[in-house]
Amino acid sequence: MSGVQVYYGTLVHSLSLKELETIEQGVIVVEDGIITQVERNVKDVDTFLTTLNLTNYKLHRLEPKQFLLPGLVDTHAHAPQYVFSGSGMDLQLLEWLNKHVFPCESAFKNVQHAEEAYTKVVSRFLKNGTTTCSWFATIHLAACQRLVDVVEKLGQRAYIGKVNMDQNSPDYYIETTQDSLDNTKAFIEYTQQKKNKLVTPVITPRFAIACSSTLMKGLSALAKEYNVPIQTHLCENPDEISFTRSLFPDSSSYTAIYDDHGLLGPNSYMAHCVHMTDSEIDLLASTNTGIAHCANSNFSLHSGLCDVRRFMSKGVKVGLGTDVAGGFAPSIIDAMRSSFFASKTIKFLQRDQYNNNNYDYLQPAELIYLATLGGAHVLGLQDTIGSFVPGKAFDALWIDPATSQGTVDLMGQEDLSQIVEKFLYTGSDRNILHVYVNGRRVSGSA
Template sequence: MTTSYTIYYGTIVHSLSLQELEVLLNTVLVVDNTTGLIAHVEKDVEDLEHYLADAQWPDVKVHRLGPEQFLMPGFVDTHAHAPQYMFAGSGMGHQLLKWLEVNVFPCESAFQDPEHAKTAYSKVIRRFLSNGTTTCSWFATIHLESCKILVDTIEALGQRAYVGKVNMDQNSPSFYIETTERSLEDTRSFIEYTLSKSSLVTPVITPRFAITCSRRLMDGLGSLAEEYKVPIQTHLCENHDEIKTTCEMFKESKDYTSVYDDHNLLNEQSYMAHCVHMTEDELEMLARRKTGVAHCANSNFSLHSGVCDVRRFLDKGIKVGLGTDVAGGFSPSMLDAVRSSFFASKTIKIMKQKEKYTHLSTPELFYLATLGGAEVLNLSDKIGSFEKSKSFDALWIDLEHGSVDLMGGEDMHQKIEKFLFNGSDQNILNVYVQGKRVAGKKANDE
């Protein structure tokens, strides 16, 4: 039987800013079970029974976290390809453009079969939820029916998501391409279908990248984004060959980033994946347009694309989140995204030994995986931290079991660091989206 409120009592961890990680001990967090929103946060509660007697929350269920457990915001994955999960962990012997030809396009073309889509999408959404990804920005395929199936699957399983029907009307194989007219018609249909579904799922305009999109298609997509006030996602400056090809195709544009800007695809609701090889002018344009960046370190390494210097973006105030980029990135875990980003930052530091370069700190990595991702998706007023009236999208972490060994004497910041670098889905007892438990290792007693 559902109660009106649920109270969580124990240690709560969240980001206040890029550098500031707040650890709250003996804290009461109250969730309104009707709305899934945080109704109240009370710090420094030494005596829970006394608090409950005084506060008089009606019809409440109480969960006490153990001494080696804590709540943290759910992970926000700003870039992943749902159909590519089919071959995640394989096929990484090529660089980007050859990899698309050999691995990606054949895989994605199979999603013209709705039954295949139902089976595959159920697996990928369940896997991402079990890894603590409460919010994800998904690329689907060009197939309208299968895109709708992805939306239905996400809605049924309870994830918060941005979902894009992929657009590609040129420079694509004959078995996986669409006409400009069909692409725009199906995108409109997909937007309207998704807007009629759960408020947790948002449609996002998704040109694959400039190489596979004609000028007319990009113009049309920019118009649809403006008409429906929906976000825009795509790839940018991932690989040297990709950049060279794009600039040769769109010679009237100043640079790769300007190609999107010239077609009204860069604004504060836009976010670009990768951005590995950006000029200063391109960085300045992202900053002016208030466009976000999805940092996909695993994929950048795995496809030999390069090492992205995230500090360049952060120093200019550009919004940055992390992305797994399955299947360019081989892991569906945001913990891997944190670790890959750590290695990328350390690599940049090694490359810049003569400069006073500061690598990403643990608080910064935590922020990028949670509140930073929410900023990129323009959801930071709803998720990413534990504040009154925000949605309760959260992970209940347990360090007594799973892949983390505590030796005694660790302070809370060390425990958080151990989870980020040694933890796994085995340490995630419960996963909540909008107050509802949607995954986790603990038996569902809610």
């Protein structure tokens, strides 16, 4: 869709963690994918449009009860693992990696298999409203390049990482340190030469267990040389943490291992962070490193409960991640619900153990913030996406809670905030009529 597009109806977006703004009779003007104007309380859109002196535009009117929501941001997912999602939920992390993940990922040396799988997973994520995703791919350069091609074709905004693994990995799925660095460099150059502003390469050491000190230092240097972000896993599971600490005894904590190798910073984000000491959280805060909260995965792989309040109270940036396929659901709507349950569970545990019922579990406005603007902050995209503000890209979902094809039942008496909550807790992809990335319609049920 090119030219000027005008959307008229109800707009819902986050202003901050606790402030969800609902705008009735709102107008968004989009030119070449970028929001140029947002107006509130416009009684007569046709009269309003005559004041804009637009020569050529298309007006899209939302029906009553429909609303626009910023596109959802998944800050952590593994594209190849979608192949076996829903399997292995009886295992913990390290067993699960050996039984399911490594055999699955090693098959992506077959580029045709990679293209088929990546087309399915990116299409599914878009259908579920994930307009921006930070992907882990595999160690294979050609298959990683194919993921970039698929994402570009399907129109998602994405961070894509070639995974690095040069130690403590199976014989059939490992690379030398030099190959890992060379192929990462080639991958970054392949992606950057496309000059597609929607697709960004991201440095992606799998986790410290699978990466030598030399590799991690080399990756840090590449991140600086090419000015690209860094993603990895941190403090997911107790066995993983103790094994990691045994491999890097000179570092004072798991988090310090990454800091000692130059992998923390304002362009870095860590998945999970379930089991963290206060000083490790302080280290994330002082380096301005973000986290991807993957509640479904943390339940499914028995990793534990991540208390994101601890991070947010220290000023750490927090977004949501599906962690497909540690998490079984390819949906940030599910991630909001899983985060809600994790937060409620922490409240129950605190009440039971300490008779302390003051824990402030996550509210609907906060869940929507984490799924949109919060994730944008984690990825350094807060000036580009996450809310409806002039200058940002039009990454948006056109939600229809009332459609008979959907999974929400409206009874007629709901106010707007109740309609939004009904979508949050009972809605699905079938209530998402249109999915837009940078102004282009890329998916939807209509």
